[in-house]
Amino acid sequence: MSFVPRTMFPKYNISLSNFKGHHQKALTKFGHLAPMIDLVVEVRDGRAPLATSNVLFDRVLSGKKKLVLYSKKDLSIINTKLLDKWHSSSNEDYMYVNCNNNTDVKKIINKIKQEYHDYDLPPPLGLRAMIIGMPNVGKSTLVNKLREVGNPVNKNAISQKQTKVAKVGGQPGVTRNTSEVIRICKNPDLFVYDTPGVFLPTVKDPETMLTLGLVGCVHESFIDPIILADYLLYLLNLQDPRGVLYADFMDHPTNDIYELLHYIAKARGVLQSDGAYDEVGIANFWVNMWKQGRNFDGRALFDIAAIKEVNNNEYMTLRKQEMERVSSTKVHEKIVEKLGQDGTAKSKHRKRSAKDREYDIRNRLFKL
DSSP: OOOOOOSSOOOOOOOOOOOOOHHHHHHHHHHGGGGSEEEEEEEETTSSSTOOOOHHHHHTEEEEEEEEEEEOOOGOOOOOOHHHHHHHHSSEEEEEEEEOOHHHHHHHHHHHHHHHHSSSSOOTTTTEEEEEEESSSSHHHHHHHHHHHHHHTTTTTSSSHOOOOSSOSSTSSSSOOOOEEEEEEEETEEEEOOOOOOOOSSSSHHHHHHHHHHHHHHOTTSHHHHHHHHHHHHHHHOOTSSGGGGTTTSSSSOHHHHHHHHHHHHHOOOTTTTSOHHHHHHHHHHHHHHHHOOOOSSOOOOOOOHHHHOOHHHHHHHHHHHHHTTTTTTHHHHHHHHOOOSSTOOOSSOOOOHHHHHHHHHHHHHHH
8 A cells, every 4th residue: 555645734732932022122123223224135944935934024124125045055945936936026036045155155245246236326335234034044154154255364364263253053042132233245345234033923823833943943942852853754755755755764654753763763773672762862863853954865845835836826925914913913013112103113214324425425526
């Protein structure tokens, strides 16, 4: 009898909120900084492109030119034609990148340079971009790499510690405050702000929270490891029902997470003579293999919308529904209270200082 993967996942009682005080503080900070920002760069995890999108960013930074970066290209198998469709009717450019790859980072810098040169009068004090995203999607890694690639330095003269200006870590919440402006290029002058990852007030369903757990947006202790491992098995079977994605441990597909964990424990040599093993430890081991891309391939999707390849209309509908859902939360009420009804501190454009105007006059005279 041929194997049939599950088409539904059990509805477990999982908390749908992981919103913290510093997330609210960061959103308010974004709104106050909005007048100084020329470009918003939103980082999303390429393995969960919809789940790692935060509609609150559109609320506090509306009216800003946006570049969406789908990161972790080395771990994702998303169809770029699908991304083309999703972004075809929006005012958002996107790039599919590996933030640790110098070639990809150079492409990002060149894209930001193009934004600078697209101004009729380029910002005389340089272009300022804000790097935003959900927790642990790779923002600080990107900032460090942008600075390293955009400002080549003599590594014998400057220590590696000095070249890293943004703290990074394998768990969410390493960055708690919005950074001071960081220069990533001198010709032209390009600057970025590193920011804390900001969670949604609540997610729409347990499956979305499980997806965020698989990409590391929540701490590994937030969700039961065996439930998370089971959800991973469910998603992998949807993508390849032959069991190829866990063939290193067993030679046939399964819907039983405990059977798979048993085989993993056996392969690792930690199965006791009576068949007992540390179920939680093995579940964490297997999930972390996929989270960090340490398995034989490591490339997959964890987002149901991406696996099903929803079309552009469905994508836009999902985004609209998400905005409506989030608009009814207390977090959104606080944004309106502090930043105004439009959510952008009553200003969508960068304020021009006296120094800016002085440089504008000099540029005009120079062109004459």
